[in-house]
Amino acid sequence: MFAAAMLQLLSGFWGGRVLVVWGVLLLLLPRLTHAQRSIDSLRQALRATPADTEQVKTALRLSTALAATDTAQARLVAAQALRQSKRLGYTYGQAHSWLQLSALHLIGHRFRPARQAAGRAGQVAAPLLRQAPGSLRVRRLLAGIANNLGSAADQQGRVAAATRYYLQAAGYLEGTPETAVLLTVYSNLGRNFQLLRQPEQATRYWRRAVAAGGSASRPELLPAYLQLAAWHLQQQHPDSALYLLQLARTLRPESSLYAGEYYGALGQYYLFQQEPERAYPALQRAATYATRKGDPAYQARLLFSLGQMEAQLGNTSKAVELLRNSLQLLQGLHDMEQEAAVLTALGRVAEANSQYQAALGYVRRSQSLRDSLAATTVRQQVNQLETQYRTRQQTQQLRQLRQQQQAQQLAFRQQRRLTTVYLLLAVVLGAAVLLALGLLRHRRRLARQQQELQQQRIRQLEQEQELRAAQAVLQGQEEERRRVARDLHDGLGGMLSTVKLYLGTLRSRHPLPAPATELLGQSVEHLDSSISELRRVARNLMPEALLALGLAQAVQDFCDALRRAGQVQLELHLHGLDTRLPPTIETGVYRIVQELLNNVVKHARASHILVQLMRHDALLHVVVEDDGQGFDPTLASSGVGLRNLQARAEQMGGQLTFESEINQGTTATLTLLLSAADAAPQSFSLTSS
Template sequence: MKIILLFFFSAAIIVGMLFCNNVLAQTVPDSLLNKLKTASNDSAKAIILLQMGESVESTMPEKSMELYKQALLPGQQAKNNHCIFLTYINIGNCYIELNKMDSAIAGFKNAMAVARLLQDSVRVGRAVANMGNVYLHKNDREKAMEYYLQAAKIWENCDNKKYLPMLYSNINALLEEQNEPVKGLEYANKAVAMAQKLGDTISLVDGLINLSVSYNHLEQYEKAFQVLEQALPLAKQNKDLYQLVTICNNMGDYYLEKKNLDMALTKCLEMQRYANQMGNQYFLSSANLMLAKVYFELKQHAKALTHIAAAENLANEVGERAELNTIYKIRGLIDEASGNYKSSAVYFSKALTISDSLFKGETSQKVAEAEAKYQNEIKAKEIIQLEKDKQIQLLSIKQKSTFNYFLIGSLAALIIVSFLGYRNLRNRHQLAKQQDELQQQRISELEKDKQLVAVDSMLQGQEEERSRLAKDLHDGLGGLLSGVKFSLSNMKDNLIITPDNMAVFERSLDMLDTSIKELRRVAHNMMPELLTKFGLSEALKEYTNSINATGLFMVKYQSIGMDTRIEKTSEIIIYRIIQELLNNIMKHAAATEVLVQLVKEENRLSIMVEDNGKGFDTSLLNDNKGAGLTNIQSRVNYLKGRLDIHSEAGKGTLVNIEFNT
């Protein structure tokens, strides 16, 4: 079943949901342009610029950002803090749309400061809730939940509670994601109750959909369906296509699990019609996937194949890999049932490639078993209650034989024993499953430890070999070449040589001198003397200065908090990482400027290397990792750190590395 994830949509929708109205348009309307020309004061100009930015945010976020920034100056000159607050909120959401999360956080912090200046708790809550949206987009669920709960606490103490239903729905969705359906159910009920109290039918339907999903996760399927039936007429009244698509999808799922294929087909066709009205490719893909499932169950394989092919094309266009995983599995089943075993194998293989951990096994049998167990429990309770009533009746009239008493008691005992035996078997099965999962986790941890030991040995061996070679080159071959140079220099004064031969002799001495310098440079790079004597920061400073001397590009080196040295092995590994990154820039980036920055805060070290080169498509990294990047990743893994690479063609590359020292 699909849940209403209000926080997963674009910045424009989040703004509309949580925190300001947004007008959708392809270009800035002429009416706003005309109003801007005739604006009588700074406050009016700021408001019009704000409206202009909102009108193009969904289609031209860069243009929208420019308009929002233009709105700040007249708003500040007019001291219109209400307008300034909305501008910062929109700037933050626009940065989310542009995937610049750190800038979005700065925008929402500015909005929070203005709201506190206004002493407006509702607006403070809006800024806090939007901070939660940022961390949600950064996939930091824990931080997002922290901000959502903080916003809920603020709004619960306000008279104006209009945003609470939507926020409760967001919290419910996060809890469901974290597999906490009991807590999720609590917040879904809160969302429904608050929306009913406020008379907000849009939020009420969102809350009902999420409440239905919570019941479904708790295996209370009939309650889940009843809630959907309650939500459907309200969604039609709202004329909200997204709500209608979601409800039809979930009802179609319910009917499909119940094998009521006629009703399932009806709901899926309704879903397809609403998705077509929206023009949304993701929902069209989901609708076609649902239709393919229904036609497959109806044994109408040709129609199933048509719809699954359409779903695959649409999912590929929007890049929905999770959806594609299900599509490939259903396509494999359809081809297998049609006798096209070669194609079936190809699609099952594609599904495994996307994810070998999703959807293990078929879930329909488990749902049917859970439903059967649920019904058996109900019947057992009904039988016990009937027997109790019967015993009371027999006692009252005193007309029942000993045999009937024995029969009733035996039946009740059999039911109780069967129930206890079933419960014991189920508990043993769950315990065995938990033990198996724990064992797998231990095996995974042991394998990881084994890999770390191997990497440690490899890196230590590499550095020892580098140190030995550097010493041999510097002390052995370097000393030998210096001796040869000294001997040749002495011979020059004692030999009678023609001018031409003297020129050749001098060039030979120069070449020998150059060779000695190059030899010392290579030995130094293999194991810098400054690194062992004075530490990482000084070694990197000297290394970047040597690059600057070549004129290939300019390196700006910054270090903060590096006054105390870190562990020797870590220093060597970090030096090699930065050395490898700068070598990659020399080979591939065509950059003119590079920034290398080290920041140490308590036990945390951050490394940033940024260039203004030609950049590249980071989506290709998984398929085409070079030896350099592989070495960097293995060293980062050894340090138990995190490596992030951000790059776009023509916009340079930013590499961030963080780990504990």
């Protein structure tokens, strides 16, 4: 019973915490670990380094090293790095300093300044991505910013926004060799699904974090191991939890940012095994590490549980001391639910020691907090305590007040009777008039609603007819393109090849005069050019790769052709397109990408193009970004080409948007939510007609 009660109290320890900073603080930590520098040596290096960008990097390394033990000092050093970066005009240093401050605020549960600092980091880092879209360190920086914004949104209860930020962070890093921040993002997604009571999804992301780590010796795996261990304890699987804690132990948690969480999870395991004598020192060590790190919320929860254990063991004075310390920490955190739990525990300890007046005070304070949380059970306990301490004098005063109230009610009833007699006729007449008006209005409203419903049905039918007509037109266009491409390739292409063969045979078998030979050679060269142009036109009408190999290969071939033309530098990123999509979806997306790239090459005067096709489950995301001359979307929205592209996207159930400014480039984004049938793997024939 003792172990079960303690486990219930501790079940919220890890689940209520956010993994926010592990991957972010590791942006500089690998170099620090490799050099084996102590905090003192970093301070000496900071004083000796000239006031340049190297001094900013040294300050950020020192802030990272201090984060696990002294977050207040770490914030001062990060603020120093920010000031120096601004003086030097060092943009990357500014963004990194803001990100470091955001992570440190999250450790201390200061979520509003954390969100503001992450937003400033994103504003500073945005130009860096446009300048170097393929830079790994810029993508790692943007992933850390998105992760911290997601963590802050989590604490504000905006789960959907947090999930979008986490997916954005994963999109920056998936497919790259950088996994430190990616492990943190997967851990945070697992925690979100745990809070949403979807344990299967939560464990899937935690296990994905372990798989992404690749090696059990990587320190970034520590948060995922601890989360999985806590989940296995909740599922009554202590052996699996012990195995994960042993893996976590090999990562030297004492020197990490999550030393307190490790010993907290170890204490949960010992309580589950009914070993309170081993659980108590583990929880004490967890509280010590939480104090060093400057995490008052976690420290308050640990002190609360230690106080509960002391109360169970009969150590009243020690229990009261621990519970009061927990209450003092909670008063500055606005965690009313936990604060009410501590006050309730203090009230029970006082009541068990016959200190009824103190118990009443604690329970009243707890009731005030729980009233704000719509709790009714504590209010009943307070009423019971007030009944026990109510004196005879208070009872007499209450009786007198009730008698006065009864006399006033009698006078009011007499006055109401007189008023009712005079107003009865007026009320009846007024009610009849109101009833008639109400019936008339109700009939008019019903008629208007029926008319609106009919008009709405008519509009829906018209829209459906327009959509079917547009789909039929597009399907007919694609079929006609396929037929024309086949006729050109098989018919006219075959005839031209035969003519070339005849001319070659004529030149080899029948010697001709020199002028005739030269003219014949020029004719063969022009014939080769015509065959190549014919094949290019046929491929543009309907690429064979799209039919045989799918969307990814067709886009790859088209981008390779643009690269070979040498007009522009083009970078292509493909993710999640291993399985085929329905032919209509693949054809529609390919046509949109083809038209967007042709427009960039013809009109944008761009030197670099970035193309991204990413698929996450049922969400297909396509981005075409260039650094060209741009345009005003408000003025170009009436263009026929853009309207046709947007209409094609809407007919597939998607949305195509444009973001552009004059001389600032253009970003076209296609978002398509696939249906269950579209998202399922498709089977295709490898031959095309």
